[in-house]
Amino acid sequence: MSRRLLAGAILAALLPTGAAWARQSAPADSALEARVREVAAGLRCPVCQGLSILDSPTELAQEMRAVVREQLAEGRTPAEVKEYFVSKYGEWILLEPTPEGLNLVVYLLPWLTVAAGAAVIAIGVRRWTRTGGEPDPTPPEAV
Amino acid sequence: MNWRGTLIALAVVLPLILLFRVGMHRDPRAIPSPLPGRPAPDFALRRMDADTAAGTLPTDTSLVRLEELRGRVVVLNFWASWCLACRDEHAALSAVAEAYRDRGVVFYGVLYNDTPESARRWIEEMGGQSYETLLDPGARTAIDYGLYGVPETFLIDRSGRVAAKQIGPVTEARLSARLDSLLAAAPAEATP
Numbered sequence: 001m002s003r004r005l006l007a008g009a010i011l012a013a014l015l016p017t018g019a020a021w022a023r024q025s026a027p028a029d030s031a032l033e034a035r036v037r038e039v040a041a042g043l044r045c046p047v048c049q050g051l052s053i054l055d056s057p058t059e060l061a062q063e064m065r066a067v068v069r070e071q072l073a074e075g076r077t078p079a080e081v082k083e084y085f086v087s088k089y090g091e092w093i094l095l096e097p098t099p100e101g102l103n104l105v106v107y108l109l110p111w112l113t114v115a116a117g118a119a120v121i122a123i124g125v126r127r128w129t130r131t132g133g134e135p136d137p138t139p140p141e142a143v
Numbered sequence: 144m145n146w147r148g149t150l151i152a153l154a155v156v157l158p159l160i161l162l163f164r165v166g167m168h169r170d171p172r173a174i175p176s177p178l179p180g181r182p183a184p185d186f187a188l189r190r191m192d193a194d195t196a197a198g199t200l201p202t203d204t205s206l207v208r209l210e211e212l213r214g215r216v217v218v219l220n221f222w223a224s225w226c227l228a229c230r231d232e233h234a235a236l237s238a239v240a241e242a243y244r245d246r247g248v249v250f251y252g253v254l255y256n257d258t259p260e261s262a263r264r265w266i267e268e269m270g271g272q273s274y275e276t277l278l279d280p281g282a283r284t285a286i287d288y289g290l291y292g293v294p295e296t297f298l299i300d301r302s303g304r305v306a307a308k309q310i311g312p313v314t315e316a317r318l319s320a321r322l323d324s325l326l327a328a329a330p331a332e333a334t335p
Binding site: 046047059060063064066067086087088089090092 | 178256283285288289290
C-alpha cells in the first residue's frame, strides 16, 4: 500500500514537469513545423549517406531545413519547395524518386516479383493436388 | 542439362550482371549538377573585409551583386578554413586569379559555414589571397548553387550562365584552360 502511495507521489511530481517539457518543445507554429518535417523527410542530406535533412544533425542539413521553413512560411507549397531543391541538386535530392520513366521499375518490380512468385506457387500447388498429394515426379528445376 | 532451367537462370542473372557492371563504374558520391548551362543563381553578398567601421551600417559598396558582374567571367570558389582540400587548391586559385585579373575575369571566394575570424587567420597562414572573400550567412547562396561540400568552384560566363562546376580542388592548368575557352567565346553573345 505504501509502495502504491510512493508511486503515486512520484507520478504526481513528474506530471507537471512532463507537461512543461512538452509545452516547451512544442513549436509556436506547430502546423508549419509539421509541414517542414514532412518536406525535410523527403529531401536527401548532401553530406550524409542515405539520411534525410530531417534526420541529419549536420550544419548544411540544418540550413536546408531553415530554407524549407522559410519557403513554406512564404506560402510556397511543399511540391514547390521540393521543386526548388530539385532545380539545384537534381532528382538525386529526393529520397523517393518520382514515379516516371525508368524510375517506374523501382515501383513496379517488387509487385511483379510478388505476382511471379504467387504464380509459381499456384502452379506448384495445382500440380501437387492433381497428383493426389503425391510429391511432384518432375525435378524441382523444371517447375 | 535442363535447358529451361538454364534459360530462366540466365534471364535472372544476366540483367544483374549488367546492372552491377554499370554500377561499378559509377561514382556514387558524384552528384550530377543541373546547374551548368543555366543562369547562375543571383546573389548579393557582403565582402568579408568590407570597410565597416564600428557602429556604421554596411554600405552599398560592401555588397557584391552577381548581376553587376555581367560582361565579365566570374569564378566563384566556395571554401572554408576547416576544409583540407581548400589548402591544396589555394595557391593555384590565387595564381590564376592574378594572371587573369586584367583579362576580364573576376574571382570571389564564398565562405561556407565558417567564421570571418578563422577565415582571416587561414588566409594569413596561407600567405594571402589574391581575391576577395564574401560571406554567406546561413549558407543560402551555397544551397542556391546546389553545394554539397567544399571546395566547389563555379565558372560563370559573361552572359551570367553557369559554364562549369568543379567539385574538389582545382588545378592551375585545368582552370586556366577553361578560362581561356570561356574568354575565347564571342563576347557579344547576347542570351536572353
